[in-house]
Amino acid sequence: MAMFSSSLGELMGLMLLSPIILAAPIAIYWLFNQDPRKAKPLAYLAVIGLGISAIIATYIEVVFPWEIVAYNIPWMILPTSSGSITIYVSFVVNFLSRNMGLLTAWLAFIIGIYSLDYLANDYRLGWFWFFYNLFAASMLLTVYANDLLFMFIGWEGLGFSSWALIGHWYKDDDELSYVGRFGEKLILDKPAWTTPSYAAYRAIATIRFGDMPMLGAIAAIGILGGSLILTPVSGVSAINWSRVISTLGIGGTVALLLAFMLGPYTKSAQVPFNDWLLTAMTGPTSVSALLHSATMVAAGVYIFMRLTESLYAAGVITYPGVEIMYLVTVYVGLLTALLGALFAMMIDERKVILAGSTMSSLGFMMGVTALTPFIPQVIHVGEYIVPLAVLVAFSYLILHALSKATLFLVSGHLIHVTHTRFNMGNLELGRRMKLAFYATLAAAISLGGVPPLAGYWIHAAMDEVATETISVVGYGAYILMLLASLATWLSWQGLHP
Numbered sequence: 001m002a003m004f005s006s007s008l009g010e011l012m013g014l015m016l017l018s019p020i021i022l023a024a025p026i027a028i029y030w031l032f033n034q035d036p037r038k039a040k041p042l043a044y045l046a047v048i049g050l051g052i053s054a055i056i057a058t059y060i061e062v063v064f065p066w067e068i069v070a071y072n073i074p075w076m077i078l079p080t081s082s083g084s085i086t087i088y089v090s091f092v093v094n095f096l097s098r099n100m101g102l103l104t105a106w107l108a109f110i111i112g113i114y115s116l117d118y119l120a121n122d123y124r125l126g127w128f129w130f131f132y133n134l135f136a137a138s139m140l141l142t143v144y145a146n147d148l149l150f151m152f153i154g155w156e157g158l159g160f161s162s163w164a165l166i167g168h169w170y171k172d173d174d175e176l177s178y179v180g181r182f183g184e185k186l187i188l189d190k191p192a193w194t195t196p197s198y199a200a201y202r203a204i205a206t207i208r209f210g211d212m213p214m215l216g217a218i219a220a221i222g223i224l225g226g227s228l229i230l231t232p233v234s235g236v237s238a239i240n241w242s243r244v245i246s247t248l249g250i251g252g253t254v255a256l257l258l259a260f261m262l263g264p265y266t267k268s269a270q271v272p273f274n275d276w277l278l279t280a281m282t283g284p285t286s287v288s289a290l291l292h293s294a295t296m297v298a299a300g301v302y303i304f305m306r307l308t309e310s311l312y313a314a315g316v317i318t319y320p321g322v323e324i325m326y327l328v329t330v331y332v333g334l335l336t337a338l339l340g341a342l343f344a345m346m347i348d349e350r351k352v353i354l355a356g357s358t359m360s361s362l363g364f365m366m367g368v369t370a371l372t373p374f375i376p377q378v379i380h381v382g383e384y385i386v387p388l389a390v391l392v393a394f395s396y397l398i399l400h401a402l403s404k405a406t407l408f409l410v411s412g413h414l415i416h417v418t419h420t421r422f423n424m425g426n427l428e429l430g431r432r433m434k435l436a437f438y439a440t441l442a443a444a445i446s447l448g449g450v451p452p453l454a455g456y457w458i459h460a461a462m463d464e465v466a467t468e469t470i471s472v473v474g475y476g477a478y479i480l481m482l483l484a485s486l487a488t489w490l491s492w493q494g495l496h497p
Helices: 002-032 036-063 095-118 125-144 148-166 196-225 241-267 275-282 285-293 296-313 320-346 350-369 388-418 427-432 434-447 454-468 475-492
Strands: 069-080 083-093 179-185 191-194 378-381 384-387
Touching: 002 036, 002 069, 002 083, 002 125, 036 095, 036 125, 069 196, 083 095, 083 125, 083 148, 095 125, 095 285, 095 296, 095 384, 095 388, 125 148, 125 285, 125 296, 148 196, 148 241, 148 275, 148 285, 148 296, 179 275, 191 196, 196 241, 196 275, 241 296, 241 320, 275 285, 275 350, 285 296, 285 350, 285 388, 296 350, 296 384, 296 388, 320 350, 320 475, 350 388, 350 454, 350 475, 378 388, 384 388, 388 434, 388 454, 427 434, 434 454, 454 475
Parallel strands: none
Antiparallel strands: 069 083, 179 191, 378 384
C-alpha cells in the first residue's frame, strides 16, 4: 500500500504535466511562424503528451488495488481564528477517480488524434493545441484531486480553457462556425445567431457567476470543518461535516451547500444556467466532443458525486439541511433533463441537437445522484463503498461520454462534407458514408436506451431509483423523469445520420 501511495505523486505529476509541456513547442513555434505544414510534427508531439496521460491512467486502473490510495504533502498552512487549515497537494484513487480519470484521458487522446486531420490547416494551431491539452490536464487534476482548494485550481483551468476553445475562431468570419440562423432576427430585433467570440464570453461569464460563491463556500467549509480533504485517508483528517452542520444549523447548511453547488450547476448547465451550453457549439467539433463527453460539463456532475461520497462517508447525508439541498437538486436536475430534451426536439442544427441532449443527460445525472439521501442501498466494489444512486448516475456518465464523443465527431465530419451546420441527410448519404452511418446508429441507439444495449439497463436502473424514492421525494420527481425520458427518446428521432 505504501508503495502505491508513494508512486502516486510521481505518476500524477507526469500525467498532468506531459500534455502541457509537450503542447508548449507548437504554441511557441506558432508565435513566430504560422505554417501548418511545418507545425504538423509539433502537433503530433502534443498528442503524444495526451497518450502518456492515457497510459498512466490505464496503469492506475489495472495495477493499483481496488482500495483508497492517496498521496498528500502539505502545501500551505492558513491561520484561522480557531487554529489553522493545512492545504494539501493531495491526490486520491477511489472508485470514481480511477474510472473517471481513465475515461477522460483516453477520450482526450482519441479526440486529439481526430484533431490532427480535422484542424490540420487551421489558422490557430498553436492556440488550439496548448489550450486543448491544458483543458485535458485541468480535468485530470479536478478528477484526482482530494483537497477542495487544490481541486479548484483544476476547476478554474477548465473554465479558462473552455473560454479559449469555444472562442477559438475569434475572427467570426465563417458562418459555418456560428450557432443559429445567420441573418434572421428574434423578438426585440435580437440576432438569431451567436458568433464564436460572443459564445466564449457567454460561457465564461456564466461559469464565473457560479465559481465565486463556490470558492466562498470552500473557504467556509475549511474554516468550520477544519480541513478541505474530501475522501478520508489515513494520516490526514477529512472535513468535519458534523461540526460544519452543527455550527450553521439547517438554514446555514442549506445556504452553504447551495453556494457550493452553484459551481456544479453552472458548469453542468443546469436550469437556469443552461443557455451557454447551446451556444458553445461555436468551437471546433473536437472541442465540442471533449467538452460534452468527459471534461467541462461532466466536471460539475462529477464534483457533486465526490461531494456526495464525502457526506455519505461522514454519516451526515440524511441530516435535514443536507437533505433539503439534495431535494432542490433533484428537481433542478430533472427539470433540466426535461427542458434539454425539449430543446433537442425543437432544434434543427446538428451540433445544437446534441448539446440539448447533453443538457438533458446532465440533468438526469444530477437528479439521480441527488436521490442518494433517500436510498439506503450501497454497492461494494472491491473495498469501495458506493451509494447506489451515485453508481447508477456514474454509469450513465460513462455511457453518455462514449456515445456523445462518437456523435460529435461524426457531426464534425458531416459538417465538412455537407457544408452546412443544419440537420440533413438520407439513406443515400448513409450508403456513401457507411462508417459514419453505423457509428451514429450504434451510439444513438445505445444512449437512447434500446434493449439489450447498456443504455436500456441504465435507464431502467434510473427508473427503479426514482420509483424507490416516491414515498419520500414525492411523485413530482418521478413524473419529471418519465416526461424527460419520453422527450429524450423523441428527440433522437430527429437526428438523421
